Each structure stands twice: as C-alpha cells, then as structure tokens.
Amino acid sequence: MVRPTRFQNLELVPSKPELASAAVELSRRPDGERYLAEGLAQAGESYRFVFVDCPPSLGPLTVNALAAADRVLVPVQAEYYALEGLAQLIGSVELVRSRLNPRLAIGGVILTMVDRRTRLAADVSDEVRRHFGELVFRTAVPRSVRVAEAPSHGLPVTAYDRSSAGADAYWKVAMELVGRS
Ligand SMILES: Nc1ncnc2c1ncn2[C@@H]1O[C@H](COP(=O)(O)OP(=O)(O)OP(=O)(O)O)[C@@H](O)[C@H]1O
Numbered sequence: 001m002v003r004p005t006r007f008q009n010l011e012l013v014p015s016k017p018e019l020a021s022a023a024v025e026l027s028r029r030p031d032g033e034r035y036l037a038e039g040l041a042q043a044g045e046s047y048r049f050v051f052v053d054c055p056p057s058l059g060p061l062t063v064n065a066l067a068a069a070d071r072v073l074v075p076v077q078a079e080y081y082a083l084e085g086l087a088q089l090i091g092s093v094e095l096v097r098s099r100l101n102p103r104l105a106i107g108g109v110i111l112t113m114v115d116r117r118t119r120l121a122a123d124v125s126d127e128v129r130r131h132f133g134e135l136v137f138r139t140a141v142p143r144s145v146r147v148a149e150a151p152s153h154g155l156p157v158t159a160y161d162r163s164s165a166g167a168d169a170y171w172k173v174a175m176e177l178v179g180r181s
C-alpha cells in the first residue's frame with residue numbers, strides 16, 4: 001500500500017510483520033523470485049527512483065529486490081567485517097545477474113559510519129576505493145548522532161537537522177546519485 005509523506009514527490013510502502021511469513025511463502029512458489037519485479041513493473045512510469053530497502057542477508061526478500069532492480073547501492077560500514085561481507089555480496093549480485101536479471105549492475109558503493117579519528121576507518125575506506133574505484137561515491141557519510149536521532153522523530157536527517165554533517169553528506173550522496181543516473 002503506497003502512502004503519501006509530508007514531503008512532495010516522496011511516497012512510501014512501509015514494511016509490516018507479515019513480511020516475515022511472506023519470505024517463507026515466496027521460497028515455496030515456483031515464480032517466487034520474481035514476485036516483486038512483477039509488482040513493480042509499472043512503477044517506472046510513475047516514479048523516477050524506486051528504492052527497495054533490503055535485509056543484510058541473501059534470503060528470498062533480497063533475491064526479490066535484486067531480481068527487480070536495475071542497480072544495487074551498497075552501503076559499507078567502514079569496519080573490517082563489512083569488507084568481508086562486501087565480497088560475498090558482489091558474488092550474490094553476479095549470481096542473480098546470471099540467473100534472474102541480466103540488467104542488474106552495481107550502482108555504487110557508499111562508505112558510511114566513517115569515524116575520521118580512527119585508523120581503521122581510513123584503512124577500510126582506502127581498501128574499498130582501491131577495489132571499487134569509480135563505483136565508490138566521492139562523498140563518505142560520517143558517524144553522526146543526528147543521523148541516529150532522526151528516525152525517532154520520524155524524519156529524514158535532511159529535514160531533522162539540515163546543517164548537520166550527516167545531513168550534508170546524505171544530500172551530497174543524493175546529488176551524486178542523480179548525477180550518475
Ligand atoms: N552515519 C551514521 N551515524 C550514526 N548513526 C547511524 C549512521 N547511519 C546509521 N546509523 C544508525 O545505526 C543504526 C542502524 O542503521 P540502519 O538501520 O540504517 O542500518 P541497517 O544496516 O539498514 O540495519 P538493519 O539490518 O537492521 O536494517 C540506526 O540506529 C541508525 O540510526
């Protein structure tokens with residue numbers, strides 16, 4: 001069910017608890033991997049961007065999202081273990097591309113939760129940029145209390161505190177995304 005928001009040109013389809021059983025149901029259906037793709041087929045006519053938020057694992061919900069998408073945006077937390085997950089994710093994207101959705105491409109890698117004071121964050125950022133080159137967004141999102149607070153006010157960080165470093169970074173990320181599309 002599409003819901004309006006208080007922001008012009010932004011509509012939401014919220015999740016609900018039943019989504020947990022939908023995951024089980026989807027994996028039982030023969031066409032279960034393309035359920036979302038079929039549901040979203042017409043959306044391109046009404047929306048310039050459709051973002052599908054995914055769980056961190058490659059279950060039926062994520063497979064559905066990858067089967068429906070043109071591009072994958074990968075937020076990477078600037079920590080060592082995030083780097084390991086990234087390699088697995090690239091493998092999953094390859095798999096879905098060859099089996100379900102030849103259009104699928106990596107749209108970009110976004111470094112997030114970057115703590116400029118730590119050596120680890122700098123090392124992981126360097127490593128990700130070395131590996132993914134141009135795919136990495138120029139803007140990195142810093143660790144920002146405002147970003148963590150915004151959801152409890154039901155607001156995007158850009159509306160909650162536009163002058164915070166987190167909002168500024170997300171704004172720039174959005175502009176880069178528009179520039180790439
Ligand atoms: N740049 C940031 N600075 C500080 N806190 C952040 C930042 N980004 C996200 N957070 C906080 O970290 C928590 C997890 O963020 P988020 O829900 O976006 O991650 P996720 O990987 O999508 O998690 P999940 O797997 O639960 O969906 C949230 O409380 C969020 O407010």
Ligand SMILES: [Mg+2]
Pocket residue numbers: 053054055
């Ligand atoms: Mg999430």
